[in-house]
Amino acid sequence: MKDSPDIAEQLRLLRENYAQQLPAKLAQMEDAFRQCDNMVELPNLRHLAHSLAGSGATFGYPALSVAARQLETLVDSALCDGRPLTPKESDTAARLIKTLGREAHNPIVPAPAPALPASNLPETERKLIYLVEDDASLATDLMLQLGHFGYIVKSFETPKQLLETPVDPTLAAVLMDIVFPQGDLAGPEAIIQLAVAKQLRTPVIFFSSRNDLTARLAAARAGGAAYLVKPVDVGELISRLDSLVTDLPPEPYRVLIVDDNSPLASHNAVTLQSVGISTDIVTDPMTILAHLDDFKPDLVLMDMYMPGCTGAELAAVIRQLENYVLVPIVYLSTETDTDRRLIAMQLGADDFLTKPITPEHLISAVSTRLRRYRVLRSHIEQDSLTGLLNHAATKDRLTTETARAARQQGVFCLAVLDLDHFKNVNDTYGHLIGDSVLKNLAELLKRRLRRTDIVGRIGGEEFVVILPDTDAKQAIQLLNELREAFSLVRQRASRDLTFTTTFSCGIAEYQLGANANDTHLLADQALYQAKQAGRNRVILANSDERKGDGSGAFHAL
Ligand SMILES: Nc1nc2c(ncn2[C@@H]2O[C@H](COP(=O)(O)OP(=O)(O)OP(=O)(O)O)[C@@H](O)[C@H]2O)c(=O)[nH]1
Known part of the structure; x- marks a missing residue:
């Protein structure tokens, strides 16, 4: 390429x-x-x-x-x-x-960088799903349920209708029943016809009340990616769908280039961008702190000798910041003296790349370290049940967002969500069903929020959403939509038993000068009010109450 x-x-x-x-x-x-x-x-x-x-x-x-x-x-x-x-x-x-x-008169035109497929494709907000189901009430119910999770569903009553309709190029998946009045295996047969006639390559999930090998074999032969037995567990369907249709590219890697040589920094930036890596350049090392907060790099690529301070000094400063203890720091330097390299490494850098470096080498060296860092970071930061950020990582993000808003005089909102009467859910249906409710809420939040929003699980049944560049009015509207959608999600307790549940939510809008604890305390107080007022509601904190000492709000989590 x-x-x-x-x-x-x-x-x-x-x-x-x-x-x-x-x-x-x-x-x-x-x-x-x-x-x-x-x-x-x-x-x-x-x-x-x-x-x-x-x-x-x-x-x-x-x-x-x-x-x-x-x-x-x-x-x-x-x-x-x-x-x-x-x-x-x-x-x-x-x-x-x-x-x-x-x-200076003898330039050689360098070979172009070997471009890997760019990974930062534009994000498609909502996915289109075709649903083929002859039972009208089941079709309506599934459409609603999938809609809560942000899917757009187009429904067909018969496989024939689907065959006669031009396939929408944005189609993400097909949900197909097996048995129709037209035949006991009419669903898989239609999918095979579609594959032949229209080169359909979209993933297909079959669902049926049949659970016998003949039906499963037919689905497998039609290329089915999954087979669910009715009654369909919405949580399971969503997690299958998500794994099949999430073509959202992984969040692009971010590399912060620190080099006072502006053309060279730009050249390296363009080289990395050619493979989808996002870059930010710091030519004045004294401004690095603001860049770290705003850009949140996955790797810092740094020159060793710059006016004002050396790369080694800068590496030492970066390592003093709690959020950047792990981020790889790689020197890109002409320094070849082993002793000086070792001294520089002792101050906190991870590696040396020697200038000049070919684009291929730069891309490969940086990509390897980026991949390793992201895996490491996800192990450290993720909540194992829901895959959301855990308590510590959420707290870090809130601190970072607060610093950013303070610096840019910007706005953000913090929402704290807590499931209502969740103890009853556990007591009535068991802990495992309780867990699946937690996963469903996490899934809904992940699917319905922007990539730039930050979602974490900070306690057993307590979640946090940080909404950058969002004011209170927008946050209330959004959280109310989420609350409404979640209250309509059918949670499955057993084959024949479903129930619904709700959450309460407190929102605090960042007030200039407040620290992370202040904002969190405000949101917590609003959540408490929402519970007191009857639950299943969203309440905005009154910022005038922010005069309390604010201390320990996060400790109280
Ligand atoms: N299934 C499951 N339950 C959890 C988990 N973490 C905490 N819980 C349960 O969440 C419940 C929280 O109960 P309470 O704090 O009394 O609150 P509540 O019943 O939701 O009532 P309100 O918040 O007042 O509406 C307890 O029963 C905990 O055992 C978890 O990871 N999985």
């Missing part, structure tokens, strides 16, 4: 820009060299050489990189000794600068 035209074009422009700026950089270097007898210009000369050494090869000037690296090493050793260049070193430096001038 080739670079997308957009990315190839961006890379070409970056190379062109670099080539245009090269003569000025070389002129600066010659100036610095001419004045380097006075020692003041030596660090500048080293910095300029360092910058060219790191960036030249990336933009098609490998020999220039080599010469610049030699120059950097030479100047570095004089600076370490605290002396000017010796006459011999000056000769070598003059020769190297000449080489730089020559090589």
